[in-house]
Amino acid sequence: MRIATENLIEELIEITTEHLTFAEELLLKSEADLNKRLTNDSWSVLECLEHLNWYGNFYLPEIESRMKASNTKATTAFKSGWLGNYFAQSMLPKEKLNKMKAFKSMNPIHSRLSKNTVTVFIEQQKQLLHLLHAARLVDLNKIKTSISITSLIKLKLGDTFRFVIYHNKRHVVQAKKVLMN
DSSP, X not given: OXXXXXXXXXXXXXXXXXXXXXXXXXXXXOHHHHHOOXXXXXXXXXXXXXXXXXXXXXXXXXXXXXXXXXOOOOOSEEEOOHHHHHHHHHHSOOSSOOOOOOOGGGOXXXXXXXXXXXXXXXXXXXXXXXXHHHGGGSOTTTOEEEETTEEEEEEEHHHHHHHHHHHHHHHHHHHHHHHHO
16 A cells, blocks of 8 residues: 555544544543443443553554654655555454454453543543654654564554554444444
């Protein structure tokens, strides 16, 4: 996949802004509604967000530190790596959500959660927006970031942003489905 860097950043800012707005609206809901689950084995809204918060706890500092350590200059085009593109695309929600098993360490099922989970998610989305704006000044192709499952694999910064934000989108869609039922 090849895309103008500015178009990619704008797309990711738009999606992240939608997630931020959704989360801010969740603060108006009761904790009971946010902890409701469709089945005993499915996640509640708060569990969806807690899962994303855990990933944010890894990726946001990773992205920030790699960007700060970089002395690259922005380029006009981003070309996705084959592995990064695969990971990012696999996170996008499909019409019928393709189930994926969360790593045990990242599975918040049956956690006791409060609206603080929403507040943390909101703060992470604001931080992500700040990083996306800052990303306009660096090379999304040259900066590489580690991934959460192994330090042996590194992805281009543009692919890492796509992975994180598409993963967020996947679970925001899941949380919306819980609220609709």
